[in-house]
Amino acid sequence: NAGVTQTPKFQVLKTGQSMTLQCAQDMNHEYMSWYRQDPGMGLRLIHYSVGAGITDQGEVPNGYNVSRSTTEDFPLRLLSAAPSQTSVYFCASGRSGNSPLHFGNGTRLTVT
């Protein structure tokens, strides 16, 4: 049982480059979400989805795009990378209500 799989684990980008962080889950969860984790701060919500074809913005959506064409996949796109986007990115999935979130092991992104 793979759970939530994120790729790549590490990435270095130059300012202005674009890339896609991949996230896949095999638990048939409706909810999927993307967070960034920065030193001294709690996890912050970037974008989330409540089902295939439905996405919405979180707390810090600027500079990021998402799509949800299938239940399993929820990629995060950086349109034009900036040094402020240097962070660790976590994807999570879960059912609605009081169910726990299942997190991937993160992608560590550095933008120079």
Next chain:
Amino acid sequence: KNQVEQSPQSLIILEGKNCTLQCNYTVSPFSNLRWYKQDTGRGPVSLTIMTFSENTKSNGRYTATLDADTKQSSLHITASQLSDSASYICVVSAGGGADGLTFGKGTHLIIQP
């Protein structure tokens, strides 16, 4: 604004000792409170979820308490082990989905042999 405050920021204890981590919140409405454990370089893993009506919930050597009146929760770790070294994150849900979660900054716990 919904907030979750955790204390202490960091804690060092000797292996075998007990410890208690604190979480105070100002989230409204309240749906549930969650504790996660995050090992270095890994994603958070759920320890417990408590709703309004639950005062105590255990998961092995981890026991979480909730006082919804004072809006406080604690996570007690009994007989600590080296593998307990991690960050512990308190998360409060106001209901709904991901947009209803407020994350604390975490307590960084180090267990020394």
